[in-house]
Amino acid sequence: MRTRVAIAFTGPSGSGKTTLVEKVAKALIQTRKVVIIKNDPKDKAHFDVAGKDSYRFFQTGAEVVVTSPTRTTYFSHREKRLDEIVAMVNDFDILLVEGLKTLPLPRIAIFRGSIDESYFPCSEAIAIDDTVDLSAYTIPDNIDILDLNDLDAVLEWIDTNAKAI
Secondary structure, X not given: OOOOEEEEEEOOOXXXXXXXXXXXXXXXXXXXXXXXXXXXXXXXXOOOOOOOHHHHHHHOOOOEEEEOOOOEEEEOOOOOOHHHHHHHOOOOOEEEEXXXXXXXXXEEEEEOOOOOHHHHHHOOEEEEOOOOOHHXXXXXXXXEEEEOOOHHHHXXXXXXXXXXX
């Protein structure tokens, strides 16, 4: 059995989490099978379009799987634990998680403009750009500082720090 690893990304709304996860995934997908989990803590996401079959099926309260020649989509009314999700999509090399601060995964917190120090206890690294004045903060020694715009450095940190799952 091959080693599967995971890494998480966190940060305030608008910080660039999705953009960084997208860049990381596009780079890693060249040589690895990548799975992304995005947490939607405020339940804002909408799936499919009202009136379409899958939407109507989901509105019944049932678990819904939509298959086609190029994709499979699973809609669930139940919250899934990480191990349940991993079991469902078990054919991957690296799992990228956006959000879910409570998961015990190595985590990069993303900031632009300012740093929210409340993220320090759940982060092993911070990724910032030149809009952040580091002299205004005391970054704990156990947190690595990454350049948000240096994708190679971010990928190297991920390769070194991702957790086997």
